[in-house]
Amino acid sequence: MSRIVLVHGIGQQVSGGRTLVESWYPCLADGLALHGVQVDRAEVDMTFYGDLFRPAGHRGVGLPDLDASDVTDDVEREILLAWWQQAARQEEGVAGPADRTRLRTPYIVQRALNALSHSSFFAGLSERLMISSVRQVRRYLTEPAVRREVQSRMTAVVTDRTEVVVAHSLGSVVAYEWLCAHAERRDITLVTLGSPLAVRNIVFDRLQPAPVRGRAQWPGGVGTWWNIADRGDVVALVKALGPAFGDRIEDCLVHNGAKAHDVRPYLTARETGEAVVTGLGGGGDGSRGGSGRR
Template structure:
């Protein structure tokens, strides 16, 4: 009965498909309700892959300790620096990369982590969680078996009745790559929330299929693609996807308040509800 499939992003490794759906569905329903429509929970499924990033048991408590010395060169480092640069530009309380380094923290990665600790966007995330988030992105792009397993989870959630895919954050990359790899899938509407797909150097150039002359391939099963982004969403560094993936993408700006990248305000937005209701057509119930 699955008509709509949800696809999450990073930092969900300690949840599961049912618990995550229970967290997302009320917001999804609220957004659709604003349009005068309704969406049954039985029509919605969560494509869950977070457990693939869950580390094995260890003797310590909580997440394994990580600090600036654990940040790997390449994507992990570059991603944290990009977040730092944008956070400093958007939030006056965040010292920028050009600010004078404090004597106690001359190390570049430690400076970045210290600066991000002042960001409202990353409120509550310590060094360990910031590094863990960047590491999940790096692992997705650099570990082929893991990447394939994530794609398989999404593919398994799709049915011949699926009409809409709503993907958030790294989940937009998973959706894009999987749909490109399976042109035989039935037509569907793709809705991306807080997507980093068009971020050059960090994400776009690592996609499969690779972009050609700076432009990404259109995923064949997608008949409509709407991308929603908050101007303050640091993860969605490039707010518009149409310049990269073609004019058929409809880019929409929304306002999510302080939690710019949180999926729930994305889902409760009237703009998101309208796109979902339109994609599901007359079969969506009316109040």
Template sequence: MTRVVLVHGIAQQFKGSQTLLADWYPALCDGVTLAGGLGPGPDEVAMAFYGDMFRSAGHRGLGIPELDAADVEEGLERELLFQWWETSARLESRVPGPETAARMRTPDTVQRALNALSHSAFFAGLSERLMIYSLRQVRRYFTEPELRARIRDRFAAAVTESTEVIVAHSLGTVVAYETLCAHPDWPDLKLVTLGSPLAIPRLIFDRLLPKPTHGHGRWPAPVSRWTNVADRGDVVALAKELAPHFGGRVSDVQVHNGAKAHDVRPYLTAAETGQAINDGLNRAADRP
């Protein structure tokens, strides 16, 4: 009986559903316990895993192609990279920022952005090619319709009649949102988004399906309660509040995750996240 479905973000191509569950499940239970609830049993939680769809078949070594600054494509990849850079520089003094005169999107400037981000708390430890590969995954999701559909189908297959709560992180919040909008016939669900990029203008928000109208995204019909959790220092969740874009029914909550602001584990162990999950699991309380 799957009561909780989890949806991961980018750069998980070398893991699997059980590997991710081993990380996510204890943190989820800790958060629910801190909120005064009782965590779901391990057989009640499923991971909607799609990372393998980004894994190159038959590639030797790490399975990541040799990428450098010249491979960062014009458009979404470069614009997102520069938004990460500008935000990181604003939040972290050790990250050198872009000067106004040097904001041309050239390979040289892209290299400066990659070098600067290597000093940030979030990207520290990531190789340059892994940063670029992560950008590429976001771009591919939005520009390859067949891949996008397959990822959404993978999530849809994990949702059952017993599902009560969807917990999505990073790009997974986009996957969850679009799929929920495409299934208005699904029963009452609670949505918890963590470190979501959904409200980033132009790069993410304006590319959503269904397309937003007049600056407002459609409310996902199966969702009766939506809690969005963001850390102020999370450079992926550039727009911390979703309510201005998806309606006042979204409950926006800020937490502090420490140095790893975008890491899913501190998001899950936060009492605020645990409270949202716990509330979602108490469906009987919502009924007359």
């Protein structure tokens, strides 16, 4: 009967709900400790759906041998190009789509993968991991059966005692859509971390319920919504959700160091701690002072 429900993002297909919550909980506890608040481990649970994206067994070792030729879907291609453009804007060492002098391959997807492999954000990730990541986003957004099953995982975890939902990356899309569909869950505080919710033409326009005239529906059961993003987070292409989802959102910027999209520094941030404390009925310590807000 958890007061706090966590929702993970992409890349967790070989993990598990218990494993993840044990990994996330100490970081969450550190963020809360900055405000003098403790929450028992038993009051925190995880909505886990990574197994839905785990490939079936095959003759090779590791992930299926994906390469640029396997990226034929328009959504997957658009996600890769959006990440590439953002990485190029943020890092001088990453060649952008208009720079053909350093990346000579004629295929736009291969050029995107090559460029991203040289970015600090995707350093160490193989092409197959990057492709697998974009494929998970595409499958959730375009395959109704996958979406329904992920949403059912959320239903199984959120209870009448749940006060705060903390959702990272693709998990913020999962949580948003679930909360829109379950307006009977009153006074929930939603905390989104590194969210791609406002990325138009990829995520925003495929949300359920669909936005109307450029504005998305407010999730009816949510009383307070904090959105927290690192300026260097390539996945959270649009840092402020307020313009698209409503002025009631508290949009905050944080600094996560070299791992801009990693959930762990997001959870240990003072701003995240304040958001969760507020959702649990506390007032926070007021020390943010607006310096991290946009």
